[in-house]
Amino acid sequence: MALDEQQFRQQAQDWLTENFPPSLRGGRFIMPHTQEEGSSPSADYLLWKQRMAAKGWSVPTWPSEYGGGGLSIRQAEILAEEMTRAGAFNPIGGLGIMMLGPTLLEYGNDEQKARHIPPIVRGEVEWCQGFSEPGAGSDLAALRTRCEDKGDHFLINGQKIWTSFAHVSDWCFCLVRTDTSVKQAGISFLLIDMKTPGVEARPIELINGVSHFCETFFTDVKVPKENLVGRVNQGWEIAKRLLQHERSGLSSQRNVANVEQGLPHLAREYVGTDDAGRIADADLRTRIVQHMMRQEAYGLALKHRNAEIEAGQDGTAPMSSLKNLGAGVAQELNELAVEILGHAGTGNRGPGFSNTELELTSGWLYSKCFSIYGGSHEIQNNILAKRELGLPGA
Amino acid sequence: MIVLSEEDVMLKDMANGWTADRAPVPALRALRGQLADTGFDPALYAEMAEMGWPAILIPEEFGGVGMNRVSLGLIAEELGRNLVGSPLVWSAAGAVSALTLGTNQAAKEALLPQIANGSLAAALAIDDENHHRPHTISTTAQKYESGWVLSGAKRAVPDATGVGLLVIAAQLEDTSPALFSCPVDTAGVTLTSLDRIDSRGAADIVLDNVSLGPDALLGQGQDYLDTVLDSVRAILAAEMLGGTAQAFETTVEYMKTRIQFDQPIGSFQALQHRAADMLGEIVLARAAVYGALQAIDAGDADASRQVSLAKAIAGDCFRTMAREMIQIHGGIGMTDEHDAGLYLKRAHVLDHTLGNAAFHRERYARMLDI
Numbered sequence A: 001m002a003l004d005e006q007q008f009r010q011q012a013q014d015w016l017t018e019n020f021p022p023s024l025r026g027g028r029f030i031m032p033h034t035q036e037e038g039s040s041p042s043a044d045y046l047l048w049k050q051r052m053a054a055k056g057w058s059v060p061t062w063p064s065e066y067g068g069g070g071l072s073i074r075q076a077e078i079l080a081e082e083m084t085r086a087g088a089f090n091p092i093g094g095l096g097i098m099m100l101g102p103t104l105l106e107y108g109n110d111e112q113k114a115r116h117i118p119p120i121v122r123g124e125v126e127w128c129q130g131f132s133e134p135g136a137g138s139d140l141a142a143l144r145t146r147c148e149d150k151g152d153h154f155l156i157n158g159q160k161i162w163t164s165f166a167h168v169s170d171w172c173f174c175l176v177r178t179d180t181s182v183k184q185a186g187i188s189f190l191l192i193d194m195k196t197p198g199v200e201a202r203p204i205e206l207i208n209g210v211s212h213f214c215e216t217f218f219t220d221v222k223v224p225k226e227n228l229v230g231r232v233n234q235g236w237e238i239a240k241r242l243l244q245h246e247r248s249g250l251s252s253q254r255n256v257a258n259v260e261q262g263l264p265h266l267a268r269e270y271v272g273t274d275d276a277g278r279i280a281d282a283d284l285r286t287r288i289v290q291h292m293m294r295q296e297a298y299g300l301a302l303k304h305r306n307a308e309i310e311a312g313q314d315g316t317a318p319m320s321s322l323k324n325l326g327a328g329v330a331q332e333l334n335e336l337a338v339e340i341l342g343h344a345g346t347g348n349r350g351p352g353f354s355n356t357e358l359e360l361t362s363g364w365l366y367s368k369c370f371s372i373y374g375g376s377h378e379i380q381n382n383i384l385a386k387r388e389l390g391l392p393g394a
Numbered sequence B: 001m002i003v004l005s006e007e008d009v010m011l012k013d014m015a016n017g018w019t020a021d022r023a024p025v026p027a028l029r030a031l032r033g034q035l036a037d038t039g040f041d042p043a044l045y046a047e048m049a050e051m052g053w054p055a056i057l058i059p060e061e062f063g064g065v066g067m068n069r070v071s072l073g074l075i076a077e078e079l080g081r082n083l084v085g086s087p088l089v090w091s092a093a094g095a096v097s098a099l100t101l102g103t104n105q106a107a108k109e110a111l112l113p114q115i116a117n118g119s120l121a122a123a124l125a126i127d128d129e130n131h132h133r134p135h136t137i138s139t140t141a142q143k144y145e146s147g148w149v150l151s152g153a154k155r156a157v158p159d160a161t162g163v164g165l166l167v168i169a170a171q172l173e174d175t176s177p178a179l180f181s182c183p184v185d186t187a188g189v190t191l192t193s194l195d196r197i198d199s200r201g202a203a204d205i206v207l208d209n210v211s212l213g214p215d216a217l218l219g220q221g222q223d224y225l226d227t228v229l230d231s232v233r234a235i236l237a238a239e240m241l242g243g244t245a246q247a248f249e250t251t252v253e254y255m256k257t258r259i260q261f262d263q264p265i266g267s268f269q270a271l272q273h274r275a276a277d278m279l280g281e282i283v284l285a286r287a288a289v290y291g292a293l294q295a296i297d298a299g300d301a302d303a304s305r306q307v308s309l310a311k312a313i314a315g316d317c318f319r320t321m322a323r324e325m326i327q328i329h330g331g332i333g334m335t336d337e338h339d340a341g342l343y344l345k346r347a348h349v350l351d352h353t354l355g356n357a358a359f360h361r362e363r364y365a366r367m368l369d370i
């Protein structure tokens, strides 16, 4: 086992040396939406994307049958470690990878998998999530977007909200109501092409000035029947599974990209050091250290969970705990970053503020949503109280 | 990678069953007030020795079982659940590490087999004053032809009253620290037992020109001392994790049974969410503690940092949980009759043992040059 790990590590290193363009070292995943804001990816970025796609390492653990990497969780971990060491990153991401892919692999039929999975692996098709509605947030099953069976197609009418990247997505996986007489048991799971007539996405501006998410309207939208995943009215079961993938994806993802060299480095630069070389503000230093320790322990908890799953056990740590911890640690990091910046962390746009400063400030504002989306902190706690702790009336 | 082996799970289950059966919290209560003698029940320690627990880290050639820190940590976790009084941690992790990491072959041969079979229990006398400052030890050791002479005072040495062997930290003439083995009945050693809030044994020790043989030196140097201390700190962190887990489970059980406003208090969302948040804190503490134990076993270069991570996080976590335990129990939690106070007291003492959370945060920070 250990020997195999060593061998795989070597293979990964060799492959990265040969294939990762050095010009991208220290770079990061570029969300497709940022392309329209003028920072289109470089030729090297596209080359790197193409190579990772061909290798299937954009989704290292997905089956190779559909273009995935076919690796074990442990191998994927090693790959991630080697990528970090090489300054490399996964150039392919998005909701298709985090949520829809794993769900479709489980619930999709053969045609759906063959049609939709490979383009997700290659990062060619962007997906958005049409779950929330104005009247259905935490109480998601209250959703009302109607889906009528018209014989050879479904007809969709209704409104979604907070649909991240709907305006730049090619497809949407959507929860729709197929039975109004029951709540959870009247929901179905549909795949909708965003170019279908009657679909309209209107961006909503977030507190950091960016428009990530949209109101999405469906007016007499015709959807082919082959786009139904699972059976009619099986949607809630599938959605719950997808939300597990979302929680797990959100908890393992590090929302910390902006502070590349770490908080101590940032603090030394903006706050200075005392005679002993320590961060000058003793109280701030303590809180930075406290944060780093939580971050490290959280990393160990994720590693622990991966190792357990790899060994065929259930994870000891509940997913909802990890989601809350991950969100908390990331929010803490963003809070500390802007505190360290002082006045430099108050900018809306330049001049007077560097790009990094503006990104950190905007990132701090954005980080407030980590405890809202993917099931809010309170909703995760409700789940824990009920399922993990067996508390009454929860 | 941090997954418990079947062997480990069996060991943990066994320790769990034994502590629940033989050394539940009432056993600690029964000991209260008789602490001047031992601070623990020697019969219980003998049972632990029969199960091979003090021998876990001892190599087979010295009569031990040669298992790893994770195994000992799991046992400590279970003992921590029931606040079991015993000198196991200090003997099996403290004295054993002082011996095995040291260079004194004669001492290993003489002492390890006795520790392994439980006939000799040990305490570790490190602190000279009210705070843990292992880099400035004021107790001194002077070398003479006939051996060593130790002078100084040791503060609040855990479990010192019931054991046969003291492992004492003292400063050599070149100012580097060293550990010495010293039978507790050596002339010039005076113990004054303390009555501490956690109902466990502890003593102040005066060392008045204590003469020891040339073989008393077990090892020396700052690295050596730090490694020995880390070995104990990781086990103490495991003990704190166990105490936290039990305090948590007891509290969640109470939330299901205590009725107010015609419903279990556990149906109130404000309390549910505090419990759910606490569960997350325990997830962090467990990851840090198992991570540290494994880092030591694997000889990781950053094992010391991982130990400080574990000791600080487990210390904070146990304290917070003990506070929550009292709060959520309400008035009953404030009574001596209820266990909540015992957990708070133990959390407080354990946090202060071999460096509290603040000490270990500072140590962690320095290791990362922050």
Ligand SMILES: Cc1cc2nc3c(=O)[nH]c(=O)nc-3n(C[C@H](O)[C@H](O)[C@H](O)COP(=O)(O)OP(=O)(O)OC[C@H]3O[C@@H](n4cnc5c(N)ncnc54)[C@H](O)[C@@H]3O)c2cc1C
Binding pocket: A128, A129, A130, A131, A132, A133, A136, A137, A138, A139, A161, A162, A163, A164, A165, A213, A369, A372, A373, A374, A375, A376, A377, A378, A379, A382
């Ligand atoms: C940045 C961002 C991106 C998003 N992207 C998407 C997306 O792509 N697709 C999509 O479908 N949705 C998306 N969402 C929506 C997200 O899932 C919802 O915001 C979330 O489920 C909460 O719903 P709500 O906003 O209606 O708040 P509400 O449900 O109204 O909640 C308001 C407050 O009440 C609390 N609350 C609600 N119910 C309970 C309860 N039972 N007990 C205790 N407290 C409770 C909540 O925790 C919250 O604090 C996104 C949200 C954000 C912020």
